[in-house]
Amino acid sequence: MDSPEPSQIKHTPSLSTLNPSITPSHESPQVQESPFLRFVNTLSPIQPVKASHVTHGFLGLNSPPLVFKSPRISGHHREAQSSERPDGTHLSGGEISQPDIADIGDNCVGEAHGDLKKLNPQQPLSEGFTTDAQNDISTQSCSPPPSVDKYLADPGDDQMYPVNLEMEQSTDAVGSSLTESEKVILEVDRSDGPANKAEELLPLLEESNMVHHERPAYSENLAIMEGEKDGAEWVPQEVTNLDSSSGADVFDNQHSHDSLPQCAGNDQRHHSDCTPQLMPDPIQDIKEFENCNEMMSTSQVNSENIPQDGSEASLKHHGIPRRCLQFGEAASVTLGSNTFHVKLNATSCDMKMLPVTASKPPGIGLHLNSIINAVPLSCPSSTGVRLSDGLQGMHSKSSITLHKVENAAKSSIPTDMDGQSFIDTRNKSHETDAPVAADYFISESPIMTESIDLYLENACDKRRVSPADTENTEEFNHPNTSKKKKKTNIDDADGPKGCNCKKSKCLKLYCDCFGAGLFCGEACACDSCGNRVEFQETVVETKHHIESRNPDAFAPKIVKCAADIPQHNMEDVDMATPASARHKRGCNCKRSMCTKKYCECFQSKVGCSSGCRCDGCKNAFGKREDFVAKEHALSKERERSIVEAALDEEALDDKLHSRPKMVTIRTGLLRPANHLSPVTPSLQCSDQGKQGTKYRLASADSTQSSKKSRSNLAHTETNDSQKNAPTGASSKESELIDLPPYQLSNRCGIRQLSGGSLRWRGSSPITPSINLDNESDGKLFDILEDETPDILKEASTPTKSVKANSPLQKRVSPPHSHLLRIGSSSSGGGLKSGRKFILQSVPSFPPLTPCADSRVVCNGKEDSSTAQRK
DNA sequence: GAGTTTGAAACT
């Protein structure tokens, strides 16, 4: 009781603030009296119950203390909770619960209020309160959690609610009695068993607290349920009332099933009406729950969620639960158990789809795994996607783990996480992507780079190590993952292979592990390895040192955009490279003829490109000669199309003004983005950087830009000689500066992209995709021209979505520098990730991007230089 | 498993 007041105080405000609707019930009598509430009260008790859910949720919300209490165990735990419960309604379990229950049973909602009021003079009880009171009563054991429950875990929560309802009704039918409440208490302890199981199931890292809260309530409910069941069969009746379908079976099921998930499932079934909860399958529930947890743990919840939830409890804890809550709530809102379930899934799906910006950062840490998973789905376009993907991955993982987990203890969960990494390792794509993902993270949060790297490394280690570790991971275990695979590794199955460094201490790029940004692990057979977690500082320093010399040192060597490059791409097809990927730097093979793994291109399973300096290239994935020839051909075609387009536009100049985007190629040819269906040229970043020629694109509004661009015709094509020379474009850029704001904006976008190479994408030549060259960075956008078949080459080579070959294979490391550059380069928009940018017709780009800024951006040199330096 | 070959990375 002591605690309740403070808790109440705390909670009250929060509640009111959070949900006006909620507040009325508990503390604001004024609100309570609202006609609506009255009406509700007048309604069948069932409805109030529904309301109760809400209230519970709030109560739970209100009761952060509960969270703190969580560690407590069963009986005491409960009491403490009850005492702490914010609402006066939450009287001490013994005292309040009994009378309350009696009241409820006898009087239903309205009367209960009075009783409750009496019981809790402290709090102003209102009619609205009654509903709450019921909730509280029913839940008293449970009530606190509701909010918590919701936040913590959907399933659990869901379960709780239905149970509560039943409890209430049961109490009514049975007739309230202290004895029952006592029983409940006693049984609660018993119920702990199941609850514990549930906890085990719960993957939450921190869940313990949360779980405890939920447990007691849940356990109590179960206990009550059981007790009542035993005592009387009313329960089924009640159930039937609530839910025609489920009925007694549910109880039976609950009975039989101690595990939460099961119960939850049952509950869900039962309470489709009253409570949203509902995961038909306990397993699914668990999965969902785990997913939520994972989500939470990994992503740490969106900021958005937090406010909504308004949970007072520790953010951390709540964070996870909140995620769950959202899902749960959404589901609950929607309703029927089945529907709910579906929706829950749907929501999860949606979540996947959603671009969760906030989540990213959080996710970084954990979950490289998730990231990795995510990556494959959609190359690196948007973090949101990744996350979502990651979520999916999470789901899959969780599902997988569940089976194991059910029997297993909590500890299993972490293993699962590891398992994820394993999964990743299996799939080449995943592995390869991992670094990419990391890159993205890095790009987005440069600060995180180091940590990210570590994660990656750790992940790698896990990969290597874990497979052996957990049986569970068997699935994930890569066949190659045996400790020292040195030479076993390989192509398709590329498992993580360890390095075998003898003299470099694994602190040079010679070391594949180091080069991939990974720590050496068990799989490595290196001597005097300095690339271990213990030596993080050294490793980091070394990395910095290397990057200082070569910013791209840790960038993925193979750049490819699987997603970005549509089959349509002539280049891709022509290139004959599998994923339309190319080695960033190109190989320098002299004797191997690019037919052996000595050749990085070959090893990466990509064709050689113009960037290669190989002799007698016979790369099975694409000969350099062929590549060049094709590029050349393509470039001509493009020119043609461009010219045509330009002509067309000229005719349309008047209209063009309205049109947002023209991409001007320095060749003087205008490319009407408009031609392309949506006027959106996609830009891709390509890393060829040093080697390749760099092309600059200037996009501006169709007419003006085109004109200007024409004036600017000077096309700067840089051959390999230009490698690092960011210089030159500035003068050209100046021209661009004059463009109207929106034009500028467009430019800026392009600039950000400022990739060196252009690439036409899409079936129609109209849609150009611009590849960003790391090196080209900030430079003016060069126009693709005939003269520059190389351009095409480049473009083809590295389309930007970075995809490294299996890191394990030969390295794919997160291109910090690369991404960072990009981000830096894009002063205005900050294209941090190597995303593909689509120039859309943005009629008037908000002046937000001041011309000056754009100009600055336009100066490729500066951008590039700064970016690289960064 | 030892030795050779190869080419990238590092160094001058």
Added chain:
DNA sequence: CAGTTTCAAACTC
């Protein structure tokens, strides 16, 4: 920037 050396992986036997 070119040339050389170092290094470790890839390859061969």
